[in-house]
Amino acid sequence: xxxxxxxxxxxxxxxxxxxxxxxxxxxxxxxxxxxxxxxxxxxxxxxxxxxxxxxxxxxxxxxxxxxxxxxxxxxxxxxxxxxxxxxxxxxxxxxxxxxxxxxxxxxxxxxxxxxxxxxxxxxxxxxxxxxxxxxxxxxxxxxxxxxxxxxxxxxxxxxxxxxxxxxxxxxxxxxxxxxxxxxxxxxxxxxxxxxxxxxxxxxxxxxxxxxxxxxxxxxxxxxxxxxxxxxxxxxxxxxx
Amino acid sequence: xxxxxxxxxxxxxxxxxxxxxxxxxxxxxxxxxxxxxxxxxxxxxxxxxxxxxxxxxxxxxxxxxxxxxxxxxxxxxxxxxxxxxxxxxxxxxxxxxxxxxxxxxxxxxxxxxxxxxxxxxxxxxxxxxxxxxxxxxxxxxxxxxxxxxxxxxxxxxxxxxxxxxxxxxxxxxxxxxxxxxxxxxxxxxxxxxxxxxxxxxxxxxxxxxxxxxxxxxxxxxxxxxxxxxxxxxxxxxxxxxxxxxxxxxxxxxxxxxxxxxxxxxxxxxxxxxxxxxxxxxxxxxxxxxxxxxxxxxxxxxxxxxxxxxxxxxxxxxxxxx
Numbered sequence: 001x002x003x004x005x006x007x008x009x010x011x012x013x014x015x016x017x018x019x020x021x022x023x024x025x026x027x028x029x030x031x032x033x034x035x036x037x038x039x040x041x042x043x044x045x046x047x048x049x050x051x052x053x054x055x056x057x058x059x060x061x062x063x064x065x066x067x068x069x070x071x072x073x074x075x076x077x078x079x080x081x082x083x084x085x086x087x088x089x090x091x092x093x094x095x096x097x098x099x100x101x102x103x104x105x106x107x108x109x110x111x112x113x114x115x116x117x118x119x120x121x122x123x124x125x126x127x128x129x130x131x132x133x134x135x136x137x138x139x140x141x142x143x144x145x146x147x148x149x150x151x152x153x154x155x156x157x158x159x160x161x162x163x164x165x166x167x168x169x170x171x172x173x174x175x176x177x178x179x180x181x182x183x184x185x186x187x188x189x190x191x192x193x194x195x196x197x198x199x200x201x202x203x204x205x206x207x208x209x210x211x212x213x214x215x216x217x218x219x220x221x222x223x224x225x226x227x228x229x230x231x232x233x234x235x236x237x238x239x240x
Numbered sequence: 241x242x243x244x245x246x247x248x249x250x251x252x253x254x255x256x257x258x259x260x261x262x263x264x265x266x267x268x269x270x271x272x273x274x275x276x277x278x279x280x281x282x283x284x285x286x287x288x289x290x291x292x293x294x295x296x297x298x299x300x301x302x303x304x305x306x307x308x309x310x311x312x313x314x315x316x317x318x319x320x321x322x323x324x325x326x327x328x329x330x331x332x333x334x335x336x337x338x339x340x341x342x343x344x345x346x347x348x349x350x351x352x353x354x355x356x357x358x359x360x361x362x363x364x365x366x367x368x369x370x371x372x373x374x375x376x377x378x379x380x381x382x383x384x385x386x387x388x389x390x391x392x393x394x395x396x397x398x399x400x401x402x403x404x405x406x407x408x409x410x411x412x413x414x415x416x417x418x419x420x421x422x423x424x425x426x427x428x429x430x431x432x433x434x435x436x437x438x439x440x441x442x443x444x445x446x447x448x449x450x451x452x453x454x455x456x457x458x459x460x461x462x463x464x465x466x467x468x469x470x471x472x473x474x475x476x477x478x479x480x481x482x483x484x485x486x487x488x489x490x491x492x493x494x495x496x497x498x499x500x501x502x503x504x505x506x507x508x509x510x511x512x513x514x515x516x517x518x519x520x521x522x523x524x525x526x527x528x529x530x531x532x533x534x535x536x537x538x539x540x541x542x543x544x545x546x547x548x549x550x551x552x553x554x555x556x557x558x559x560x561x
Contacts (some may be wrong), residue, residue, distance in 0.1 A: 017501065050432055052428065052431075052432070053465075059525070068387070071434050071436075072334040072428075072431035073431050073432075073434050073435055073436045073437065076431070076432050076433060076434040077434050081432070082432050083435075084428075088426045088428060089429070090421065090422050090426065090429065090430075091425060092425060093418075093421060093422070093425070096417060097421075100418065101415075101418050101419065101430075101432050101435070102434070104415040104418065104419075105415070105419065105433055105434035105435045105436040106433060107434070112414075113413070113414070113415060133513055147467075153433060157434055158432060172435035186297050208343075236467065
């Protein structure tokens with residue numbers, strides 16, 4: 001079953017085509033990589049899917065329903081969560097409050113700050129490996145942990161689809177390895193993942209499929225093996 | 241984590257305050273200067289607390305309090321002849337809520353300085369609109385008000401004071417309060433986490449205006465005559481903001497303390513130094529901002545956390561920004 005279908009997605013910023021006629025789909029349970037050089041339109045695709053910006057034209061369907069034109073909070077409550085390229089945690093709030101917010105306003109929409117809500121918050125923090133830091137203020141965490149916190153907040157909204165925007169950027173090799181484990185275990189929770197990533201090792205080893213964007217157009221799609229052998233992709237990344 | 245002894249400190253303090261206020265007329269004559277002075281302090285305390293409900297967590301600096309206060313004043317002046325007192329006050333609050341909710345829904349996408357400028361303009365707009373209405377429709381500028389005894393106005397303000405304390409407390413502790421703080425930090429992240437950002441902002445702006453409207457409707461009754469200039473005086477916008485900044489906004493006691501000291505100071509200066517009042521006032525404000533960037537609250541919290549050690553000690557300052 002396709003959890004996400006994108007057809008003919010166009011978005012122009014002035015004269016610049018951030019995405020032009022992008023088509024792709026994501027099957028439930030997959031980990032899909034979205035790669036391409038800087039400025040290829042990867043984050044724009046995330047912004048369009050999550051409702052941060054409106055497309056000029058095109059269709060976005062989530063579990064068969066069109067979500068184009070919906071507000072970000074409506075899309076979040078339908079089950080699409082995301083993280084940001086530059087971490088956007090609530091830095092003055094505690095680690096557990098960050099996650100609690102996701103629980104209270106996401107799809108689960110617990111209406112009160114109750115013991116079950118706190119219990120679930122702890123379970124998620126434990127899952128991402130931040131159990132010992134729940135009382136810390138988010139701004140005091142190191143980058144790798146801030147990124148985990150952002151993932152935890154996203155998971156607390158009970159998503160079916162998680163959009164990860166450069167989760168591994170700026171992390172040490174050890175931290176990258178841990179983040180890769182985290183992504184795989186999120187999939188085991190039943191969450192489908194689309195990830196934008198520049199760390200090739202991570203993309204190659206954990207993605208089922210890769211979509212390559214260049215100048216706003218999809219230039220290739222396939223398994224990691226197919227994509228690395230694709231002539232167009234090699235030209236884009238290495239020059240002719 | 242609070243120890244058991246400390247847990248009961250706030251309720252005990254509140255009850256003491258309640259007894260002190262309700263019993264006030266027992267110690268002083270009920271039409272005395274003291275009653276009027278305390279009423280005035282309560283007015284500013286409520287205005288500062290109401291302002292902090294919305295602007296504290298979100299960081300949106302609103303200069304609209306005078307508009308909501310004035311709407312309350314006018315609602316009260318128009319209705320007080322025909323309706324019972326509590327109903328008049330409630331309608332004053334609701335009218336301000338509706339105005340703030342509508343205006344907020346339309347303009348809360350403005351950020352920073354633009355929002356502040358807009359709210360400043362809103363006061364002028366509403367004031368001039370009322371003025372225009374009086375000149376062209378009713379034919380008289382200003383209107384006479386059915387005055388109440390000072391003690392009635394005083395008890396009205398006591399009730400509103402405890403209502404706004406309770407309201408602020410409940411909002412801070414609820415999911416709504418958490419959403420407000422998330423909006424103050426990153427509206428984008430809040431929205432993608434499922435928070436209906438525009439709605440939360442507009443409703444809270446309305447709630448904050450509701451208490452300001454109640455205050456205006458009540459304070460109106462201490463006058464015998466009102467006109468647009470007195471009802472929508474811009475001091476009702478500036479004073480609550482300065483008081484909340486002076487006191488701090490991280491705890492409920494902070495705006496209360498800020499507004500109390502501030503209005504006592506104003507009272508003292510206007511009576512003792514009528515000619516140098518604004519000069520001394522300005523200097524005091526400058527000194528406070530330079531030496532106490534987090535207001536009285538910053539000093540108090542630092543003092544409370546002394547000797548406890550740990551990261552909290554250093555963290556306070558950063559936390560409040």
